[in-house]
Amino acid sequence: xxxxxxxxNVDYQALVLDYAxxxxxxxxxxVWHPVIVVGAGPVGLSAAxxxxxxxxxxxxxxxxxxxxxxxxxxxxxxxxLEIWDRLGxxxxxxxxxxxxxxxxxxxxxxxxYSFNLLPEAGHQRPAxxxxxxxxxxxxxxxxxxxxxxxxxxxxxxxTGLEPAPDGVTLTVSxxxxxxxxxxxxxxxxxxxxxxxxxxxxxxSKGRTFRDRFLIADVRMQxxxxxxxxxxxxxxxxxNQSVLLHMQPDGVWRIDFQLGWDADPVAERQPDRVIPRxxxxxxxxxxxxxxxxSVYTFSCLRMEKFRHGRVLFAGDAAxxxxxxxxxxxxxxxxxxxxxxxxxxxxxxxxxPASLLDSxxxxxxxxxxxxxxxxxxxxxxxxxxxxxxxxxxxxxLELAKDCGFARRLVNSGRLSxxxxxxxxxxxxxxxxxFEGLMQPGAPAVDAPVRVRGxxxxxxxxxxxxxxxxxxxxxxxxxxxxxxEALRSLAGGAVPVQPLLVTPQGVRPEETGGxxxxxxxxxxxxxxxxxxxxxxxxxxxxxxxxxxxxxxDPGLVRAALARATGNA
Amino acid sequence: xxxxxxxxxxxxxxxxxxVELHRDLTPEQSRLVNAKLILLLANHxxxxxxLRQAMAKAREGIIPAxxxxxxxxxx
Numbered sequence: 001x002x003x004x005x006x007x008x009n010v011d012y013q014a015l016v017l018d019y020a021x022x023x024x025x026x027x028x029x030x031v032w033h034p035v036i037v038v039g040a041g042p043v044g045l046s047a048a049x050x051x052x053x054x055x056x057x058x059x060x061x062x063x064x065x066x067x068x069x070x071x072x073x074x075x076x077x078x079x080x081l082e083i084w085d086r087l088g089x090x091x092x093x094x095x096x097x098x099x100x101x102x103x104x105x106x107x108x109x110x111x112x113y114s115f116n117l118l119p120e121a122g123h124q125r126p127a128x129x130x131x132x133x134x135x136x137x138x139x140x141x142x143x144x145x146x147x148x149x150x151x152x153x154x155x156x157x158x159t160g161l162e163p164a165p166d167g168v169t170l171t172v173s174x175x176x177x178x179x180x181x182x183x184x185x186x187x188x189x190x191x192x193x194x195x196x197x198x199x200x201x202x203x204s205k206g207r208t209f210r211d212r213f214l215i216a217d218v219r220m221q222x223x224x225x226x227x228x229x230x231x232x233x234x235x236x237x238x239n240q241s242v243l244l245h246m247q248p249d250g251v252w253r254i255d256f257q258l259g260w261d262a263d264p265v266a267e268r269q270p271d272r273v274i275p276r277x278x279x280x281x282x283x284x285x286x287x288x289x290x291x292x293s294v295y296t297f298s299c300l301r302m303e304k305f306r307h308g309r310v311l312f313a314g315d316a317a318x319x320x321x322x323x324x325x326x327x328x329x330x331x332x333x334x335x336x337x338x339x340x341x342x343x344x345x346x347x348x349x350x351p352a353s354l355l356d357s358x359x360x361x362x363x364x365x366x367x368x369x370x371x372x373x374x375x376x377x378x379x380x381x382x383x384x385x386x387x388x389x390x391x392x393x394x395l396e397l398a399k400d401c402g403f404a405r406r407l408v409n410s411g412r413l414s415x416x417x418x419x420x421x422x423x424x425x426x427x428x429x430x431x432f433e434g435l436m437q438p439g440a441p442a443v444d445a446p447v448r449v450r451g452x453x454x455x456x457x458x459x460x461x462x463x464x465x466x467x468x469x470x471x472x473x474x475x476x477x478x479x480x481x482e483a484l485r486s487l488a489g490g491a492v493p494v495q496p497l498l499v500t501p502q503g504v505r506p507e508e509t510g511g512x513x514x515x516x517x518x519x520x521x522x523x524x525x526x527x528x529x530x531x532x533x534x535x536x537x538x539x540x541x542x543x544x545x546x547x548x549x550d551p552g553l554v555r556a557a558l559a560r561a562t563g564n565a
Numbered sequence: 566x567x568x569x570x571x572x573x574x575x576x577x578x579x580x581x582x583x584v585e586l587h588r589d590l591t592p593e594q595s596r597l598v599n600a601k602l603i604l605l606l607a608n609h610x611x612x613x614x615x616l617r618q619a620m621a622k623a624r625e626g627i628i629p630a631x632x633x634x635x636x637x638x639x640x
Contacts, residue, residue, distance in 0.1 A: 383633040385596065393600035403608040 012138035017065045019155035019175055030169055030180035033059045034346055037187040038158055038196060040064075042073070042133065043314030043331035044189035045140035049087045050339035052150035054463045054538075056346055059181070060150065061172065063157035063190075067141065070291035071217045072133040074247055075325035078118070079416040079441060080332045081125040082457055082540070089143045090125070093136065097129030098246045103228040105410050107395035109235060113405040117413055122521045123444045124455040128325070128413065130226075130247050136328075161186070161199050161310075168309050185342055186310045189335070194316035200307060204319065206300025206370065210260040211381040213322075214294050216273050219251050220287035230410035232380075232395055236279035241380050241410070244280070251290050254280065255322075257380065264294040297321045299370045299377070306359040311338055318366035320373035323380060323411035330369050333416060334362050340463070340538035344562055349492055354563030357424050365417035372412040379409035416441040419541060426535075426544035426557040434527040442540045445522035447515040448502065456522055457540060459515055461495035464538050465558065468497050469549055470523060472530035473504025483551045485510045492562055494535070494554070499523070537561055567618035 024031040037048045040062035048060040076093065084090040105113040117127030144150050159178070160171030168186045172179055188196040197204065229244040231237070240257035247253055256276055258267060266272060273292055281287065301318035305311060314331030338358050344350035382388035397404035419425065419439035426438060435443065445456045460466040467487050476484075476498075487494035498509055502518045517523050526534060526545075533549040535557050536542055544557035559565040573579050586602075587595045607616055 386600075389593075389596040389600040390604070393597055393604055396597075397601055397604060401605070401608075404604060407604070 010138060012067050012134040013069055015067055015138070017062075017067075017141075017152075017154040019065060020153070021174075021176060022151075022153060024181060025174065025176065025179040027179075030182045032167075032182045032184075033057065034183065035059070035185045035187065035342060036061060036168075036170065036181060036183040037189060038062075039189035039191055039314075039316070040137070040141070040152060040154075041068070041189060041191060041314065041331075042136050042140065042328050043335050044187070045137060045144055046083065046087060046332045047187050047189060047313060047335035047339055048150055048152075049089075049140065049144050049147065050336060051343060052144070052147040053087065054339060054343045055149070056343050057149040058151070059183075060144070060152045061156040061158060062152065062154055063195075065154045067137040068133040070133075070293060071215075071247060071251065071253065073136070073325075073328035074130045074132060074245065074253055075329075075413070076129050076131055076136065077325060077329045077414040077416075078123070078125045078127050079414075080329045081129065082444070083332055083336045084140075085125075085458060086336075086462060086540075087140075087143060088146075089139050092139045093131055094125065094129055096135055096139075096248055097131035098226050098248055099126040099129050100226045100228065100246070101127045102225075103230065103410070103413075105398075105408050106229065106231040106234060107398065108233050110399065112395055112398040113408045122446055122519065124457070125444070130245055130253070132247055132249075132251065133328070135248070158190070158196060158199075161196060163200065163308050163310055165308065184309065184346065187313060187338065187342075188310055188316050189313045189331070190316050192315040192319055194312070196310065197302065197312065197316055200310065202302060202307065204300045204302045204317070206298055206319070207374070208296065208298035208300075209321065209377050209381055210296075211377075212258040212260060212262045212264060212267070212294055212296055214256040214258050214262075214267055214273065214276070214292070216254045216256065216277055216292055217247070217251055217290040218254060218277055218287040219249070219290045220281070220285060221250060222252060222281070222285070224252070232391075232410075234280075237276065242280065243410075258294070262294070267294050268292050295322075297377075299374050301363070301366045301370060304359055305334075305362055305366075306355050311342075311355065311358065313338060313362075317362070318370065320369050321377045323376040324369070324373050324413050325411070326369040326373055326414045329414040330365060333365065334358075336539045337362055343463075344492065350562045350564060357422060357563065361417075361419045361422050361424075364419060364421070368417050369414075376409045376411045380411075422543075424537070424543055424561045424563070426553075426560055428545065430545075430547040432527050432545060434525065436526045436534070436542050436545070438542050438544060440542050442536055442542060443525050445517070445525055446519060447499075447522060448518050449513065449515060453518075454515075456515065459497060459513065460536060460540055461493075461538065465492065465494040465561070466497055466536040467494045467554065468499060468526075468534040468536065470499045470526070470528040470530060470532040471506065473500040473506065475506045475508070480549065481508065481510050481512075484512055484549070486551070487554065490555075490558070492558060494558065499528070535561070567615050567622065569622070 037044045037060045048058045051058045081090050101118045103115045157173045159173045162169040170181045226246045231242045243255040245253040305317045313334040320326045341354045382391050394404050394407045422439050447456050484496040487496050496512045498512050498514045502516045531548045535544040543561040
């Protein structure tokens, strides 16, 4: 596979990633790298690709020589796909994944509630795809291998670490013994049990739920639709909940609630699992067990995600229950939030304190995810008789009372956080309506570029800031045009983009890309008027907006968004 | 603002109906009926501040005598 085009059907679970000796292991002194990422899961791979794509040489260490064993995380959200679009793998994920937007909730035998996670048109990406984690890691790995400044070392386990004010020294254990490395910045994406967290004497604190769940991923021919089906107290699994979800390759995720008293070892045995699956599917349905796991979960996080030159991301930094698909998705968002900030710091274009905003923004996001995930868990796993009664009352009322349907909580599925109180935002001085407030992740809309249909988010600067100027399509004053053009020339460049109504464009745009807004959706979603200007960060979050374009205000907002104010 | 003055036109009739509502029910059935009643009334009232005042009033003076078993705090 190395260097060549990936074959069509790779068994990513079986792939053995060879350890190779690095010259660093024979160096007399620890060799220095600007950034070392630890953990080649979805978060570490995304972080490493993002950094490498932005021109930062990255070394990625992983203690294993395999990708994910078992399907594990399967639900990947719209925002994650948009991030992966920027990393060059979004389409591959969508092509292989099962697209879904609809969720249905059943109480006993009856449907009580359904929800559409993407109720409006005009977005390139669906609310969710389902895709086994080994495909996600496999596709990310193949993308990583295309980047010459990204090196991955398998079977390289970090066993010791000395953080210092000017960098981190690592001790790395390999099949051929130990060696040492130095880096300016260490990204710890080494999972829920994070050895780096432990080595630094840090903790991830929170609550664990006294309930057990069984995942049975089965391979079968079935005619269930590509929807998320969730049962409370179904006849085939009384008093507990069950989740059914489609994955690619005819694999289905079935998640059975077992209760705290279930024996985690015995419940994993096929003679226990098969009857549970048959109870759902009927005795005649042919299926094979693909992956079985019994799990408990906790909602927890580290107090801070930045500890000097060590930055924690993904499960290492925070943990949630699986019911909102908020684990891997929020981890990928951590990676994207961190990458551009780290790059600016390494390039000397931002102070190291910019990384404190990674901590502030992603701690806020983790709290939002933990809040949502805890609420879902409290509904699914009632704490006492009263909460059980409210749960059942809600489900019974949901059949004919609209308000109760909205209270049913089988998981509030991952949506990206709006960094409302971020220090990087320039607060609105002008009146705006809608969702695109400073701190919000930019929403997509259809556009036309040089007469071709395209998507807005794909037009944004791939690795830098973007400045979005909404015009009426008339000619721009040469001074304004020059001011827009000059945005691209600063120390931290801003890619200007010109939005016009369909079919109208200024005669001269000075090379600034023009996005036609064919349905007016972009204008509406950004509550724009002619003259409105948005400044978007490299991670596509809004950081400032005005009703008129003033280069001085844009420069000030840019300084603020890069920690230079 | 939660109204704790009399607001019922026929208070005795209401109280009788409330007791009647639970006739012949097991404690478990009663709990479910009460839960539905609270949800229906809460949605009808709709005002989160009033609901929170009512919850606080209902809980006033009640000291928890046990701990929910199915949660524990880590570390």
